[in-house]
Amino acid sequence: MLEPTEEMRLLAAVAAGDRRAAEELVSSTYGQVFASLMRMVHGDRELAADLTQDTYRKAWKALPTFDQRSRLTTWLFRIAYTTFLNHQRRAREAQIDPEHMAVVVDPKPSQDDSMDRREVALRLRRAVLGLPEELRFTVTARFWAELSVEEIARVEKVTGAAIRKRLKNAKLRLHKALEAGEEEVA
Amino acid sequence: MSRADEKLNPKNLNPKNDEDLEMLFSAAGGEVDTTPPEGLLERLLNDIPQDVSFELISADDTESPEIGPAMAPELPANDNRPRYWLWSVAAGLVLAVGLGSILVRNTDSMQPSLQLESEGALRTVSPPAPAAVGEAAEVALKKEAMKQDALVGGRKLSGDLTADADDSASAVGGTAVGDSPVGGNLPTSLEGALQGQATAGQSTARQAPSSRRESRSRQEGNAVPEAKKQSVAREQSVPRPSAPAPRPTAPPAEAETVRGEGDVSRPEPEAPSPVGEVMDELVVTAEAPLVDVQHVQSSTVPSREEHLRALGYVGHAPSSAQDRAFEDNFFDSVDTNPFIDTEDDRLSTFGLDVDTGSYGLVREYLSRDALPPRGAVRVEEMVNYFDYGDAPPQYGEGDFAFNIEGAPSISREGGRYYTLRIGLKGREVDPADRKPALLTFVIDVSGSMEREDRLGLVKKSLSLLIDQLKPRDRMALVVYGTRGRVLLEPTSNRERIRRAINALHPEGSTNAGEGLQLAYEMAAESKRRGEINRIILCSDGVANVGKTSADDILEMVRDHAQQGVELTTVGFGMGNYNDILMEQLADRGNGRYAYVDSVREARRIFVEDLTGTLQTIAAEARAQVEMNPEIVSRYRLLGYENRDIADERFRDDTVDAGEIGAGHTVTVLYELKTTRPLRKRDPVATVHLRYASMAEKEMVEQKVEVRGRDFAPAWNQASSEFRLAASVAELAEVLRQSYWARDTDPRDLFVRLQKVAAELPGDTKIAELATLAGKVADLEELRREKREGTRGADRD
Numbered sequence: 001m002l003e004p005t006e007e008m009r010l011l012a013a014v015a016a017g018d019r020r021a022a023e024e025l026v027s028s029t030y031g032q033v034f035a036s037l038m039r040m041v042h043g044d045r046e047l048a049a050d051l052t053q054d055t056y057r058k059a060w061k062a063l064p065t066f067d068q069r070s071r072l073t074t075w076l077f078r079i080a081y082t083t084f085l086n087h088q089r090r091a092r093e094a095q096i097d098p099e100h101m102a103v104v105v106d107p108k109p110s111q112d113d114s115m116d117r118r119e120v121a122l123r124l125r126r127a128v129l130g131l132p133e134e135l136r137f138t139v140t141a142r143f144w145a146e147l148s149v150e151e152i153a154r155v156e157k158v159t160g161a162a163i164r165k166r167l168k169n170a171k172l173r174l175h176k177a178l179e180a181g182e183e184e185v186a
Numbered sequence: 187m188s189r190a191d192e193k194l195n196p197k198n199l200n201p202k203n204d205e206d207l208e209m210l211f212s213a214a215g216g217e218v219d220t221t222p223p224e225g226l227l228e229r230l231l232n233d234i235p236q237d238v239s240f241e242l243i244s245a246d247d248t249e250s251p252e253i254g255p256a257m258a259p260e261l262p263a264n265d266n267r268p269r270y271w272l273w274s275v276a277a278g279l280v281l282a283v284g285l286g287s288i289l290v291r292n293t294d295s296m297q298p299s300l301q302l303e304s305e306g307a308l309r310t311v312s313p314p315a316p317a318a319v320g321e322a323a324e325v326a327l328k329k330e331a332m333k334q335d336a337l338v339g340g341r342k343l344s345g346d347l348t349a350d351a352d353d354s355a356s357a358v359g360g361t362a363v364g365d366s367p368v369g370g371n372l373p374t375s376l377e378g379a380l381q382g383q384a385t386a387g388q389s390t391a392r393q394a395p396s397s398r399r400e401s402r403s404r405q406e407g408n409a410v411p412e413a414k415k416q417s418v419a420r421e422q423s424v425p426r427p428s429a430p431a432p433r434p435t436a437p438p439a440e441a442e443t444v445r446g447e448g449d450v451s452r453p454e455p456e457a458p459s460p461v462g463e464v465m466d467e468l469v470v471t472a473e474a475p476l477v478d479v480q481h482v483q484s485s486t487v488p489s490r491e492e493h494l495r496a497l498g499y500v501g502h503a504p505s506s507a508q509d510r511a512f513e514d515n516f517f518d519s520v521d522t523n524p525f526i527d528t529e530d531d532r533l534s535t536f537g538l539d540v541d542t543g544s545y546g547l548v549r550e551y552l553s554r555d556a557l558p559p560r561g562a563v564r565v566e567e568m569v570n571y572f573d574y575g576d577a578p579p580q581y582g583e584g585d586f587a588f589n590i591e592g593a594p595s596i597s598r599e600g601g602r603y604y605t606l607r608i609g610l611k612g613r614e615v616d617p618a619d620r621k622p623a624l625l626t627f628v629i630d631v632s633g634s635m636e637r638e639d640r641l642g643l644v645k646k647s648l649s650l651l652i653d654q655l656k657p658r659d660r661m662a663l664v665v666y667g668t669r670g671r672v673l674l675e676p677t678s679n680r681e682r683i684r685r686a687i688n689a690l691h692p693e694g695s696t697n698a699g700e701g702l703q704l705a706y707e708m709a710a711e712s713k714r715r716g717e718i719n720r721i722i723l724c725s726d727g728v729a730n731v732g733k734t735s736a737d738d739i740l741e742m743v744r745d746h747a748q749q750g751v752e753l754t755t756v757g758f759g760m761g762n763y764n765d766i767l768m769e770q771l772a773d774r775g776n777g778r779y780a781y782v783d784s785v786r787e788a789r790r791i792f793v794e795d796l797t798g799t800l801q802t803i804a805a806e807a808r809a810q811v812e813m814n815p816e817i818v819s820r821y822r823l824l825g826y827e828n829r830d831i832a833d834e835r836f837r838d839d840t841v842d843a844g845e846i847g848a849g850h851t852v853t854v855l856y857e858l859k860t861t862r863p864l865r866k867r868d869p870v871a872t873v874h875l876r877y878a879s880m881a882e883k884e885m886v887e888q889k890v891e892v893r894g895r896d897f898a899p900a901w902n903q904a905s906s907e908f909r910l911a912a913s914v915a916e917l918a919e920v921l922r923q924s925y926w927a928r929d930t931d932p933r934d935l936f937v938r939l940q941k942v943a944a945e946l947p948g949d950t951k952i953a954e955l956a957t958l959a960g961k962v963a964d965l966e967e968l969r970r971e972k973r974e975g976t977r978g979a980d981r982d
Contacts (some may be wrong), residue, residue, distance in 0.1 A: 017239030023864040024231045035220035042218070049226045054231050062695060064240035082633050089691055110971075124211070133639065 004079075007072045012170040014063070026056060030072055033080050036145035040084045042125050051087060055080040070155040078155055081137060084149040120178075126176035138163055195961050236740065238592055282480060324468045392734075432931075463917035464869075488579075506971045525822045525857070528815040535836050537829040537843030538610065538807040538852045538877075541772065543757055545571035546781030547765060548921060554963045556922060557969070562765055564928045565825030565918040569853045572914060572951060575906040585804050585879050586845075587611045588890040592673045592870075592897035593904035595857060596938075597916060605912045606895060608811070608854040608873055612804065613881075617847035622658035623718035624676055625651075629690060630697075630725035630758075631665045636692035640759035644724045647756075647788035648687045652680055654796050660717075662708055666701025667693035679797040698725065699739050702753075704745050718800050719751045723771065726759040732841050736767065740774050747776040752845070754799065756791065757781040776805060798847035807877035808843040809854065816866050817860055817894075821924065822914045824855040836876060839885055846877070857926070868894035892940045907944040913938050917959050920966075932963035 010028075013021030033055055036060075036118070037048040058079050066075055128139050141147045149167075153160040273861035525532070544567035551558035578589035589609035594601075625650065635641040655661065661683050663674035674686040704720050713719055742754050753775025755768040778799060782788045791799060808831055813821050835841045846852065864870070871892040877885040896905040917935050919927035939956035946952055 010934055012242060014238050015240050015242040016238065019234065022234045022238045023231055025232065027227055028229055030227060031220075031222055034222040038220045045219070045223055049223050052222070052226060053229050053233060058695075060233070060235050060238070063238075068242075082636070085636075086693060089586065106413075133636065158239055 004071060004165065004181055008068075011066075011072060011178060026070075030075055032073060032145070033076050036077055036140075037084060039144035040081070041139065043120065043179075045177075051083050054083045054087075058083065071151055074141075074147055074151045074155050077141060081140060082144075083085075103113070108132050122175065127174045130177060131170055131173060135166055138166040139170045139174075142167060163174065198718055203274045204789045217635075227967060255530050266610065268775075327609075351482075376951045422954045427586070440484075454978045467638060483957050497948070507534070514814050521827060522919070522922060522926060523823045523825070523827055524860070524893075525820045527820050528813045528818045530795045531833070532813045532815055532820065533810055533832045533833040533836075534813070534823050534856075535807065535810040536823065536826040536839075537831055538809060538846060539566050539826060539844045540570055540828050540846055540850045540852055541567045541779040542571040543765065543769060543779045543781040544568055546783050546787055546920075548758070549958060550781075550783045551964075552958050555961070555965065557962070557965050563921040564828070565855075565915050565919055565922065566829070566853075568918040569825065569855060570851070570852075572607055572852065572910060572955070573949060574853060574911055575606075576609040576907075578611050578614045578849065584886065584888045585877070585881065586875055586888055587877075588873065588888075589898045590873075590890065590892055591905060591908045592892070593857075593901050593908060593912075594897075594899075595928075596901040596912070597934075598857070602713075602860045604860060604864065605908075606856040606858055606892065606893070607908055607911050608856075609911075610809070610846075610852040610854070612798075612848060612850045612852075615797055615801050616805065620656070620801050620848075621716060621718050622660075622714075623720060623800050624655060624662070624709060624712065624714070626662040626705045626709045626719075626721045628664045628666065628701045628721055628723045628725075629673075629700070629906070630696060630698065630723075631667045631690060632696035633692055633694050633880070634696070634726055635757065635759065639693055640726055641690060643758055643782060643785065643788065645687050645690055646785050647724070647782060647792055649684070650785075650789055651792040651795070651796070652687075653682055654793050655680070655683075660712075662712070663687070663690075663706040664701050664708065665690065666697045666704075668695050669699060670697055670700030670702075670704045672708060674702055676708065678844075696725075697708045699735075699742075702739060702742065706742065706751060709751050710746075710749075713751075717835075718867075720777065720800060721746075721751060721753045723753060723755045723768075724758055725755070726757065740770060743771055743775040747774065756777045771791075773842070776802075778845070778847065794809065795847075795849075798849045802845050803847040803848050803878065804846040804877035805840070806839060806843045807846050807852075807875065808836060808841070808875040810876070811854075811856070812872045812873060812874065813858075814869050817862075817870050818858050818863070819861045820859040822857040824857065824919070826854070839878070843877075853911055864894040864897050866893070866895040870894060870896070906942050909938065910942045913942065913959075914955065917955075919960065920962060932959055932966050936960040936963050 006028075014025060027059065030052060034048055034052045037051045037055070038045065041047045041051065055076065057140075059076055062079065066072070070078075073177045122164050129134060130136075131139060138152055141152045142149065147155075149160050149163045151164045187915075264318070297622065351379075381860070401522055451698060475950060541564075544562060544564040547562050548558045548568065551562070574589070576589040577587055579585065587610075590607070592604050592606040594604050595603035609883065622955065629641075630646060631641060635644070652661075655678070657678060660676040660678045662672070662676040663672070663683075663686050664670060665673045673689070674683065677683065702721070702723065709719055709721060753771060754777035755772040755775070757765065757768045757780070768781075769779045780787075780791050782791065810833070811823075815925065831841055844852070860870075869891060873890050873892060874890045877886060878884070898908075913935055915937075916930055918930070920930050920932055920935070936959040939959050943949075943952040943956045
């Protein structure tokens with residue numbers, strides 16, 4: 001992950017037209033972008049790679065509008081997140097075969113009292129994607145992109161306290177959603 | 187079983203525990219391999235464009251209207267509100283007679299601002315006369331020191347005594363401007379400094395938002411001839427203790443001739459427009475033709491740059507026209523109409539305006555516990571948001587009815603100050619009689635519209651509208667994200683419209699130009715005779731990515747408006763909201779600009795007032811109020827600052843003015859000072875109204891006399907509606923940090939508005955307004971406390 005000062009230096013170099021700085025910018029950030037997308041699409045590596053590519057394509061176009069209010073990585077994550085949501089929507093609208101959708105089909109929950117990791121992860125993901133947008137973004141940014149509360153606050157243009165409140169709120173909802181899932185099983 | 191594994195069972199999840207969620211995620215995330223696949227990096231590197239260079243925006247440079255940590259309620263750089271506590275301290279102190287004309291608002295702040303003057307002056311004029319200017323600056327500094335000694339706890343400098351209300355001050359004022367060593371010189375040096383900064387601002391890339399006026403002032407600052415700069419320098423170095431004073435105020439119509447139809451960027455050399463317009467206090471220049479109303483900021487400004495930005499002098503140098511209006515151009519800079527001496531200019535001329543966008547925006551800010559940026563507050567738009575129960579014209583009376591009422595001013599003491607309200611109520615059109623309309627909605631579906639469910643609000647608004655459509659109305663939808671595309675061809679089939687609205691979803695970036703282009707093309711193709719042809723742009727107004735520049739878009743909008751396709755703009759959402767652009771587009775498009783922050787507001791625009799929104803009854807409407815100098819000694823128009831029209835162009839029908847919808851009311855407020863207490867028969871003023879009547883299909887003029895009998899003997903005897911209008915305007919001026927509202931305590935307004943709300947219980951908007959006034963009072967107090975705290979800390 002890039003240090004803030006390094007980020008600024010690279011950005012300035014890119015702005016001045018330095019292609020090597022641009023390459024460095026990509027190679028030092030793409031891992032984080034890919035990882036956050038991987039968590040969003042839950043394990044579809046090919047899809048995550050495609051979305052990563054889309055993300056950077058968009059980023060190059062949008063770079064002149066980047067105002068440095070947030071960290072570059074945060075900004076990239078914002079784009080990645082939107083790219084992912086758009087993909088979801090397109091998939092839903094086009095009613096593509098569920099196989100190709102980012103939403104992975106829920107496996108049958110096991111009868112075992114404690115669910116296995118994969119099941120929980122899938123349920124959790126579904127619950128997260130089912131959150132209202134504000135909470136969904138916050139949770140995704142916090143836990144899938146591992147951005148700090150302060151960073152999210154900056155990109156969302158609210159206070160850190162508001163983000164913490166959102167997280168709390170999200171947690172209650174997720175808890176409820178997971179419990180509901182549990183009851184279905186029983 | 188590890189703790190993480192246990193936590194995987196939702197039954198064990200404790201929603202009260204912060205760690206748990208993290209644990210759950212990390213456990214669940216462990217399932218996913220996040221190492222990037224081979225070849226991905228190569229793909230990404232291949233995608234890097236050939237030319238990666240761009241113009242870097244710095245977060246510090248973008249003055250954004252957005253609310254967030256960076257924009258807490260306190261807006262120090264923009265703040266020059268009177269400090270009430272300082273006032274109360276200063277009240278007991280008598281100002282030295284020789285300096286009677288100068289009010290120093292805040293001694294703390296003078297130091298930085300003076301520094302700025304000297305630096306600016308040096309920078310501007312250093313080639314011709316560096317030494318002289320340096321001296322001048324030094325002189326100015328010394329004078330400042332003197333003044334500070336003389337004015338303990340005093341206030342900011344002001345060359346304009348007309349600014350000061352009472353008679354005795356005015357009497358001193360005539361001479362004091364010229365006679366006072368400070369009054370005669372400082373303002374001039376300040377002007378030089380400011381021009382210098384305006385020029386200096388050119389070289390600073392991408393700074394504060396460029397607005398219509400700022401960009402103009404920048405250009406003019408740049409265009410200041412060298413000779414002028416030198417003359418400024420001379421002014422500075424040669425004290426002119428007994429130079430005859432120019433009139434303190436200039437008719438704004440003279441000074442800012444073309445503002446009403448002002449272009450975003452076109453320089454207007456024929457209009458010696460004010461170089462500085464940001465503030466609220468008047469400083470008189472010694473240069474005769476440039477009788478500028480200079481607005482100078484005084485506050486506890488932390489840095490010189492911020493100070494300059496607040497003044498509007500650190501403008502960025504936009505790389506393209508597109509930048510100017512679409513990227514940084516958020517809120518217009520601020521100036522406030524001054525008092526005008528009737529002897530100098532008895533005519534007050536301006537274009538009518540029924541926009542209400544500003545009120546919605548102000549409400550949105552306040553609902554988030556933040557004071558709105560001053561530039562977002564337009565007095566007339568706030569006043570026009572409310573209904574004053576004006577009677578519409580009777581048949582045969584023309585398109586407008588005049589509703590006139592006045593009363594002694596409640597906020598200006600010293601007597602003989604009156605507030606005058608002129609309500610111009612447009613002819614009503616029965617919804618059943620409204621012409622069928624083709625409504626082409628141009629909807630911004632860019633990524634930013636996803637935030638705060640802006641697009642959701644647009645959808646709800648449109649759904650509300652569907653139910654109001656008449657069978658012959660047609661609706662079409664164009665959306666634009668990265669590209670514009672037609673979503674729905676004109677149709678009157680409700681079901682198809684509903685389906686199209688439901689299919690709206692956010693995508694990509696913002697290509698407003700292409701969206702509008704498509705809409706105009708479609709509207710032109712499917713044009714029918716006798717049909718209202720209206721484009722309605724729904725957007726949060728953020729940056730354009732298309733090839734079209736803002737100028738081109740404005741040009742396109744104007745062209746189509748002339749061919750009868752009007753443009754209404756509706757702002758949605760707060761974040762990157764580009765207020766000034768939306769207002770300009772509607773202005774150019776002969777339409778109306780509104781801001782929707784709630785479903786209720788959507789209902790107001792798309793349901794209750796749909797006929798008014800769609801059916802224009804008068805175009806290019808302008809008013810000219812002629813004051814009678816025998817009765818009115820001075821007057822001040824509240825608001826309409828950006829609608830100014832030169833007096834002599836009142837009958838010039840090429841001048842762009844306002845479009846008025848059916849049943850709309852335009853409320854115009856004046857503050858008047860009279861030569862003597864009003865008598866019933868006194869002819870106070872004549873109101874002329876000129877517009878293109880849609881019914882008559884020609885230019886029509888209506889006029890009415892304002893007489894002494896139109897004025898109530900006391901504030902409390904005026905109607906509730908009158909008191910409402912005057913209070914809304916005053917609240918707006920408080921928010922605008924107008925010099926003229928410097929003594930207004932928002933708490934008084936709160937009390938006054940509550941009373942009005944109780945008197946007019948049918949209108950819930952008033953109760954809401956009263957609540958907002960209370961909030962303003964709280965926020966002001968907070969700001970004041972904070973500032974006092976800072977000051978205390980500075981002293982320590």
